[in-house]
Amino acid sequence: MIDGFVLRKVTDELQSLRSERLRQIYQYEKFVLYLYFESSVVRICLQPLLQHVCLTQKEDFSDHHPSNFVMLLRSRLRNGKLIEIDQHELDRILFFTIDKIDEVGQRHEYKLYVELFGTHSNLVLVEDGIVIDCFREVKSTARQVVKGEPYTLPTRSLNPLKIDYADFQLSSFEKVSKYIQSTFYGFSKILVNEILHRAGVSDLPISALSEKEKALLKHAFFSIIDDFYKSQVCVYSLEEKFILSCIPLTMPFARKLKCFESPSAAVDGLYQIESKRQKAKKLSEELRKAVEDMIQKEEKLIESVENEIKECEKMNEYFKFGELLKYASESDRQGDQALVFDWYTGQKVCIPLVKGKSVKESSQHYFELYKKMKEKLPVLKAKLDRAKSRLDYLKNLKKQIESSEDLEVLEGIKEELFPQKKRSDQRAEDKPGFRIFQYEGFTIVVGRNNKQNDELVRKSSSKDIWLHAQGIPGAHVVIKVQDKVPPESVIRFAAGLAAYYSNARYSSNVPVDYTEVKNVYKPKGFPPGKVLYTNFSTVFVDPLSVEQFVQKAD
Incomplete structure (x- = not known):
């Protein structure tokens, strides 16, 4: 998540903590x-793709249980004095030096190394150069991190901040990108591409470059170093990803979104976004599988009920059997059948007899079967209607899950699918409320999930304007009119919201229906979020983007 240059900025910011005591260590989930x-408060995240260190806000950890490793860190470091924070060269390794006097009065100097190496990120506690314990042991041939063994730092690369212009040389058979990343600390793939872009040079083997191209690369390399000293940490959008960089990115498609005076604020902000995105992706997959299982069960139920209905639809035939056998006698028996006169057709027919029963008993059995099926048929048809409605609801819910990237929406769907008993200490504000937008003096409210959609319609005034993307799953949107008539611009803005918060988010020219709330109603037995409406108009709009929310909303 962060490269060596950004980590340097964060390390400088953390210097304000020197001489403070470490009061407590908490663990949140695993990483x-x-x-x-x-x-x-300093957060250390070792989660792959999100690895970082930064200042952050206090959290509530009452429900989390520390691992044995964290318990060890508490016993060794708690109430110790921070005497140094530094970065190893420009590598993605930061360490805290903590001075601690134990219970018997003996002084210890511990070093807590944070290694931010993607899937190999680690946290290592060291005293006198020996590993006391670590988050994960490393036993590779290149470098080992093992409890009880000496701790060694990587030394294969150079610190670009300590290289003089005159001493910089480019001489290798490797490609430019590989040479820079293997020779110098701190450079991510993105920064290497930035160097190539600034130099206007292709990523070729250095031996294949002309002297002019080497000179351009050298100049671009040191322009990165110059920018590092005078730039803030900024968030960029590049190839549908958010990137942190304290070097201005001039590459095509790199769009600067926001810069921060505090490096930690930049790291923390992006972490919150990416953490939610990862959680949303994981929850989306879990919900999708759960809903697919529910759909399968519902489809099997429908098949079973339809078969029962087909069987019940034979009831008139059974009634006829009972009628014909009612006037037959045992002399009409022929094995397991009775040959009787059918006065409906004027012909003789064979009626199957019930095993172990007489002709009269068989007649009574068929009458009872008819009565049972006649009573059962409307019950089965109602059950089939409910199952089909439930199946339709689940299929729409699956579409919502597949199209949603919003963690709060997905959590709302989870609660909708698996409602839990509300705890006595659970407050209403623990759950996210409606999305609310202000535009041209009007309040526009958007439901986050099906339960909120129902609540929004139920609590809105009859004159408020209700909007929904036509014919597809999506959020309910309501314009609070408050005795005013919303102009077309407000209708179109609200319709853009309805299109954005629907399965048509990535489409264009989306039809959105709108009508007064009094024309929206929910028939009994309809699943959450599903309504019917009348007297509506339709407007065609493009879904609003997040940037447009910021630009257009008051």
Whole structure:
């Protein structure tokens, strides 16, 4: 998530913690630790793709249980004094040096190394150069991190901040990108591409470059270093991803979104976004599988009920059997059948007899079967209607899950599918409320899930304007009119919201229906979020983007 240059900026910011005592260490889930110092909190995240260190806000950890490793860190480091924070060269390794006097008065100097190496990220506690314990042991041939063994830092690369212009040389058979990343600390793939872009040079073997191209690369390399000293950490959008960089990115398609005076604020902000995105992706997959299982069960139920209905539809035939056998005698028996006169057709027919029963008993059996099926048929048809409605609801819910990237929406769907008993201490504000937008003096409210959609319609005024993307799953949107008539611009803005918060988010020219709330109604037995409406108009709009929300909303 962060490269060596951004980590340098964060390390400089963390210097304000020097001389403070470490009061507590908390663990959140598996990969995240929080160090509580006297004035501030440091988060250490070892989760792949999200690995970072930064200042952050206090959290509530009452429900989380620390691992044995964290318990060890508490016993060794808690109430210790932070005497140094530094970065190893420009590598993605940061360490805290903590001075601690134990219970018997013996002084210890511990080093807590944070290694931010993607899937190999690690946290290592060291004393006198020996590993006391670590988050994960590493036993590779290149470098080992093992409890009880000496701790060694990587030394294969150079710190670009310590290289003089005159000493910089490009001489290798490797490609430019591989040479820079293997020779110098701190450079991510994105920064290497930025160097190539600034130099206007292709990623070729260095031996194939002309002297002019080498000179251009050298100039671009040191322009990166110059920019590092005078730039803030900014968030960029590049290839549908968010990127943190303290080097201005001039590559095509790199769009600067926001810059931060505090490096930690930049890291923390992006972490919150990416963490939610990862959680949403995981929850989406879990919900999708759960809903697919529910759909399968519902389809099997429908098949079973339809078969029962087909069987019940034979009831008139059974009634006829009972009638014909009613006037037959045992002399009409021929094995397991009775040959009787059918006065409906004027011909003799064979009626199957019930095994072990007489002709009269068989007649009574068929009458009872008819009565049972006649009573059962409307019950089965109602059950089939409910199952089909439930199946339609689940299929729409699956579409919502597949199209939603919003964690709060997915959590709302989860609660809708698997409602849990509300705890006595659970507050209403624990759950996210409606999305609310202000536009041209009008309040526009958007439901986050099907339960909120129902609640929004139920609580809105009859004159409020209700909107929904036509014929597809999506959020309910309501314009609060408050005795005013919303102009077309407000209708179109609200319709853009309805299109965005629907399965047509990535489409264009989306039809959105709108009508007064009094024309929206929910028949009994309809699943959550499903309604019928009349007297509506339709407007065609493009879904609003998040940037447009910021630009257009008051």
